[in-house]
Amino acid sequence: MKQQILIIGAGFGGLWSALAALRLLDQQQRQDVTVTLLAPQAELHVRPRLYEPDAASTTAPLGELFDAVGVNFVQGTATQIDTQGKRVSYVDATGAEQALAYDRLVLAAGSQVARPSQGGMDRHTFDVDSLASALELEDHLRSLRTLPDSPARNTVVVVGGGFTGIEAATEMPARLRAILGDSAAIRVIIVDPGKRVGIALGSQIAEVVAEASDTLGVQWRTGTLVTAVDANGVVLDNGERIDARTVIWAVGLRASPLTTQIAGERDRFGRLHTDQNLKVIGQDAVYATGDTAFVPCDDMGNHALMSCQHAIALGRSAGNNAVADLLGLKPIPYSQPKYVTCLDLGAWGAVFTEGWERQVVLTKAEAKELKIQINTQWIYPPAPDRASALAAADPLIPVVA
Incomplete structure (x- = not known):
C-alpha cells in the first residue's frame, strides 16, 4: 500500500x-x-x-x-x-x-x-475575506442603484485601517461611481483605532496612505472603534453615528x-x-x-x-x-x-515598500504597475506543465528577489 x-x-x-x-x-x-x-x-x-x-x-x-x-x-x-x-x-x-x-x-x-457577535457586527457587515463574501458584497453594491438617493445609500464604512481595509476603501470610490454615477455624493469612511491615518503600517507608508486618501476623498475616523452596526449605519465609541447602508468588516x-x-x-x-x-x-x-x-x-x-x-x-x-x-x-x-509590501491605493496608484520598517521605494503609477503585475501574474499558479511546475516549487527559490 x-x-x-x-x-x-x-x-x-x-x-x-x-x-x-x-x-x-x-x-x-x-x-x-x-x-x-x-x-x-x-x-x-x-x-x-x-x-x-x-x-x-x-x-x-x-x-x-x-x-x-x-x-x-x-x-x-x-x-x-x-x-x-x-x-x-x-x-x-x-x-x-x-x-x-x-x-x-x-x-x-x-x-x-472573525467578527464580534455583539452589537450586530456579525449580522450587518460585509467582508472581502472569501470569494463567496466578496460576491455577496458585489451584489449588494449593485443593488444600491435601486434605492432612493440618500446619505446612507451613498456611504460605505470600512472597519479597520490595515492592508485589507485600506485596499477595499481606496478602491471603493471608483466602484461606487460606476454603480451610482458621477453625480452621487459618495462617502467612504475608514474607522480605525490608530491615532493617525494608516499608522498601523508604519510612519513612512502612513504618509503615503494619508495623501492617497485625501486625493480620493476617503475619510478616516481615527482613535475610535465601532461599537454597534445595524442595517442603516454604525455607532462609534465616541457616540458618533454614521448612516451607511454598506459596512465592510476588515479586521480580526x-x-x-x-x-x-x-x-x-x-x-x-x-x-x-x-x-x-x-x-x-x-x-x-x-x-x-x-x-x-x-x-x-x-x-x-x-x-x-x-x-x-x-x-x-x-x-x-x-x-x-x-x-x-x-x-x-x-x-x-x-x-x-x-x-516587501505593495499596497493598492485605488485610482491614486499604489505604494511599494521594502523591509519590516516598510521603507517606501515606489509610489503612484510605478507602484501600481508593480501591484498589477503581482496580482495578475506573480501569485498565480504555474502553467499545467509538470517539469516547469515542479521546478517552481523549489523551497530555496526566494519569493521576493
Whole structure:
C-alpha cells in the first residue's frame, strides 16, 4: 500500500505544499507515495484580489495542473483531525461523511475573518475575506442603484485601517461611481483605532496612505472603534453615528478552526507553533503552513505573516519537508528574510515598500504597475506543465528577489 502525504486546503499554502512534495518525490524517483489534496474545489481563490470588482474573475482553476503533476485531488471539506489514528474525516461533495488516512499531514486550511457577535457586527457587515463574501458584497453594491438617493445609500464604512481595509476603501470610490454615477455624493469612511491615518503600517507608508486618501476623498475616523452596526449605519465609541447602508468588516483574522483539533501551542491568531521545518511542535506527523503556521522567517525576531507572500514560501517548505521526513531525508529549514509590501491605493496608484520598517521605494503609477503585475501574474499558479511546475516549487527559490 502506498504511503500518503495528505494536504488540507487548496490555497497558496496547500497548492505549493503539493507541488513541493511532488517535486521531491520526483527527484527521489519514488512511486510509492501519493500526494492527496483535500479541498472543497480544485481552484485557487486569489484572496489578495477580492477587494477588486468582479471577484469571480480572480479564481484560478487547478484541475489541469493537478492532473499534470499527479496530485490526487479529493473534493470535500475536512471536519475532524485524528492525530492519534492519523485520519482526517471530511464531508464529500454529496454530503456523505468520508475519511482519509495519512502518513504525514500538512494543514493548509487558511484563516477566516472573525467578527464580534455583539452589537450586530456579525449580522450587518460585509467582508472581502472569501470569494463567496466578496460576491455577496458585489451584489449588494449593485443593488444600491435601486434605492432612493440618500446619505446612507451613498456611504460605505470600512472597519479597520490595515492592508485589507485600506485596499477595499481606496478602491471603493471608483466602484461606487460606476454603480451610482458621477453625480452621487459618495462617502467612504475608514474607522480605525490608530491615532493617525494608516499608522498601523508604519510612519513612512502612513504618509503615503494619508495623501492617497485625501486625493480620493476617503475619510478616516481615527482613535475610535465601532461599537454597534445595524442595517442603516454604525455607532462609534465616541457616540458618533454614521448612516451607511454598506459596512465592510476588515479586521480580526483567525486561523482555521481545524487548528484547535491539533495539540500544540498557538499564537493570538490561533496559528500553531512549528519548528523551522514547519512540523507542529509536539507532533510527529503533522505540519502546518500558510495562515495556520506561526514560525520565524528570519533570525531577527520576525515571524511569517498571514499573507500570500509568506504562504507561498511556507507551502514550498512544508510540502518538501513532510516528504523528507517520511523518506528519511534532510529537510530544508524555512527561511524568508526579505519582506516587501505593495499596497493598492485605488485610482491614486499604489505604494511599494521594502523591509519590516516598510521603507517606501515606489509610489503612484510605478507602484501600481508593480501591484498589477503581482496580482495578475506573480501569485498565480504555474502553467499545467509538470517539469516547469515542479521546478517552481523549489523551497530555496526566494519569493521576493
